[in-house]
Amino acid sequence: MLYEIWIPHRVEKQIAAIPKELIARVLDDLEGFAKNLDYKRYDVRKVKDSPKDVPRYRMRSGNYRVTFFIHHNRLIIEVISIRRKKTGMDY
Numbered sequence: 001m002l003y004e005i006w007i008p009h010r011v012e013k014q015i016a017a018i019p020k021e022l023i024a025r026v027l028d029d030l031e032g033f034a035k036n037l038d039y040k041r042y043d044v045r046k047v048k049d050s051p052k053d054v055p056r057y058r059m060r061s062g063n064y065r066v067t068f069f070i071h072h073n074r075l076i077i078e079v080i081s082i083r084r085k086k087t088g089m090d091y
Contacts, residue, residue: 002034002035002075003034003035003037003070003075003076003077004034004075004076004077005030005031005034005076005077005079006076006077006078006079007079008078008079011079011080011081011082014081014082014083015082018064018082018084022062022063022064023082025061025062026061026062026064026066026082029042029059029061029066030059030061030066030077030079033059033077034077037070042059042061043059043060043061044057044058044059045057045058047067054069055069055070056068056069056080057069057070060085063084063085064082064083064084064085065081065082065083065084065085066079066081066082067079067080067081067082067083068080
């Protein structure tokens with residue numbers, strides 16, 4: 001099943017701030033996940049404390065995290081944010 005990826009304008013601003021070679025990998029991973037919803041391959045997990053009726057998910061891609069909703073009834077992945085993953089070395 002192929003899910004459509006919806007990226008709001010505010011997330012497009014976040015994407016513009018990421019180097020092109022890195023965002024290409026993130027978007028490729030997101031598109032790959034949208035094609036077959038392979039949670040393990042793309043390291044997708046449900047966000048803790050997200051509402052049960054509309055859970056949020058996160059996907060790790062390199063040093064970035066993509067947070068999104070999956071609308072199964074409409075076959076849409078709605079991206080909430082794409083941000084750099086925080087590590088212990090970031091100050």
